[in-house]
Amino acid sequence: MADLHEQLEEAEARVAYLKRRIATAPCAEVGHRWKHIGGKNCGCENGSCSVPVHECTVCGDCDYGENAEAEETRAECASRKGGIDA
Ligand SMILES: [Zn+2]
Numbered sequence: 001m002a003d004l005h006e007q008l009e010e011a012e013a014r015v016a017y018l019k020r021r022i023a024t025a026p027c028a029e030v031g032h033r034w035k036h037i038g039g040k041n042c043g044c045e046n047g048s049c050s051v052p053v054h055e056c057t058v059c060g061d062c063d064y065g066e067n068a069e070a071e072e073t074r075a076e077c078a079s080r081k082g083g084i085d086a
């Protein structure tokens with residue numbers, strides 16, 4: 001069944017090609033490739049929680065902690081605003 005092997009090879013070549021395309025495509029086309037580079041204070045009065053900060057591995061752009069996870073953290077902070085819940 002050499003045919004199946006050929007099909008697999010073709011498929012794998014296509015996957016490799018697409019991965020390469022995505023890796024080198026401009027961010028405007030496929031979006032930033034965020035990499036976790038650290039954390040920063042979420043900015044609430046609590047002062048002890050942090051949100052993740054990401055940097056794009058392609059264009060070097062930084063989200064400065066503006067991301068979905070940070071939004072969640074800040075929403076959580078807002079919900080227990082006024083101190084640590086008893
Ligand atoms: Zn980018």
Ligand SMILES: [Zn+2]
Pocket residue numbers: 042043044045046047048049050073074077
């Ligand atoms: Zn907070």
